[in-house]
Amino acid sequence: MNVPLLDLKAQHEPIRKDLLAAMERVLDQNNFILGREVSELEEQVAAYSGTRYAVGVSSGTDALLAALMALDLKPGDEVITTPLSFFATVGAIVRLGAVPVFVDIDPVTYNLDSSRIEAAVTPRTRAIIPVHLYGQCADMTPILQVAAAHNLAVVEDAAQAIGAEYGDGRRAGSMGTMGCFSFFPSKNLGGLGDGGMIVTNDAPLAERLRVLRVQGGKPKYYHRVLGGNFRLDTIQAAVLNVKLPYLDRWTALRQQHADLYESLFRSLNVESEFGVRLPQAVYKQNGVRHYHIYNQFVIGVPKREALREYLKAKGIGTEIYYPVPLHRQECLQSLGYKEGAYPEAERACRDLVALPIYPELNEDQQHYVAQTVREGLAQ
Numbered sequence: 001m002n003v004p005l006l007d008l009k010a011q012h013e014p015i016r017k018d019l020l021a022a023m024e025r026v027l028d029q030n031n032f033i034l035g036r037e038v039s040e041l042e043e044q045v046a047a048y049s050g051t052r053y054a055v056g057v058s059s060g061t062d063a064l065l066a067a068l069m070a071l072d073l074k075p076g077d078e079v080i081t082t083p084l085s086f087f088a089t090v091g092a093i094v095r096l097g098a099v100p101v102f103v104d105i106d107p108v109t110y111n112l113d114s115s116r117i118e119a120a121v122t123p124r125t126r127a128i129i130p131v132h133l134y135g136q137c138a139d140m141t142p143i144l145q146v147a148a149a150h151n152l153a154v155v156e157d158a159a160q161a162i163g164a165e166y167g168d169g170r171r172a173g174s175m176g177t178m179g180c181f182s183f184f185p186s187k188n189l190g191g192l193g194d195g196g197m198i199v200t201n202d203a204p205l206a207e208r209l210r211v212l213r214v215q216g217g218k219p220k221y222y223h224r225v226l227g228g229n230f231r232l233d234t235i236q237a238a239v240l241n242v243k244l245p246y247l248d249r250w251t252a253l254r255q256q257h258a259d260l261y262e263s264l265f266r267s268l269n270v271e272s273e274f275g276v277r278l279p280q281a282v283y284k285q286n287g288v289r290h291y292h293i294y295n296q297f298v299i300g301v302p303k304r305e306a307l308r309e310y311l312k313a314k315g316i317g318t319e320i321y322y323p324v325p326l327h328r329q330e331c332l333q334s335l336g337y338k339e340g341a342y343p344e345a346e347r348a349c350r351d352l353v354a355l356p357i358y359p360e361l362n363e364d365q366q367h368y369v370a371q372t373v374r375e376g377l378a379q
């Protein structure tokens, strides 16, 4: 049996006609930059996330960069973030000349350990970037408390977490000063190319972001601030407008798959026999509803490389998010962080592996994956 890590063909096939019609409308309109489809998507995503404003941008990376530019981050300013994330989180900080200050992760959720943040605050700290990794919100209440006490901005990296909730009704992206989404094809809401969005409740910030995304020109060709080309393509917005109405259904399927994996792995005793760590959805209502949206279903395993090889030979796709913690990335070595500085993040980079969890996955495939993981662990 073949079980890829992700199967976008299966997602696109049932909505192929609608996608093509949306793209054809853009072609006929002959208007390819920003435009009506982008405004429509902005309204929809703001409503979906529970924020007042949304600003469509060119990628999740540019969402983070524009958000930090909107805060007027200066060289030497410090930004607290996690060492376990996609590179864009720290790249946005460093590209502005600011200094990333890492705080280790909580080994259960793999998100920022909120109890360690206060100790990392200095007079130069300007912002915190919590990442809602794999689709589960970081522990926002204590993070927001530290931020309020020290007058820091909070930029949520919600690239993997659109629709995730904190357990009190608040959605990923809506809790901090700004929230950043990515519409990279492999995210829960993905375009047919790059795209991103920033959500906020702050009207002046939303306005700044709109100016920053068009090179800081307002009026056009008059530049009081330095921006960039952070525009979202009309055609991507048109595609995303077709897909957004399906997002809750897709999320519910991912959550069902997570539940099934959990019960399969439990009955296969992989935790007690092989020391496997299953994902923990920590925000639940009456133990029933998940708020984790499972962009990834990630397990901790011993001898990860051997297991990946075994699964690959059996036709099962896996991936590592991420093999190198941010503080050990080669281009950041001048910051001086040593191996051992963030042991939990380092361990996660050594032993986590992502299994297939896309919405269209079927039960047979999941049984096969769980059974094969057990076989691979036992070999």
Ligand SMILES: *Cc1c(COP(=O)(O)O)cnc(C)c1O
Residues within 6 Å of the ligand: 059, 060, 061, 062, 085, 086, 088, 089, 131, 157, 159, 160, 182, 183, 184, 194, 195, 196
């Ligand atoms: C995908 C991702 C990004 C960047 O998004 P792009 O749209 O690929 O630029 C940033 N942060 C995290 C955590 C991501 O997963």
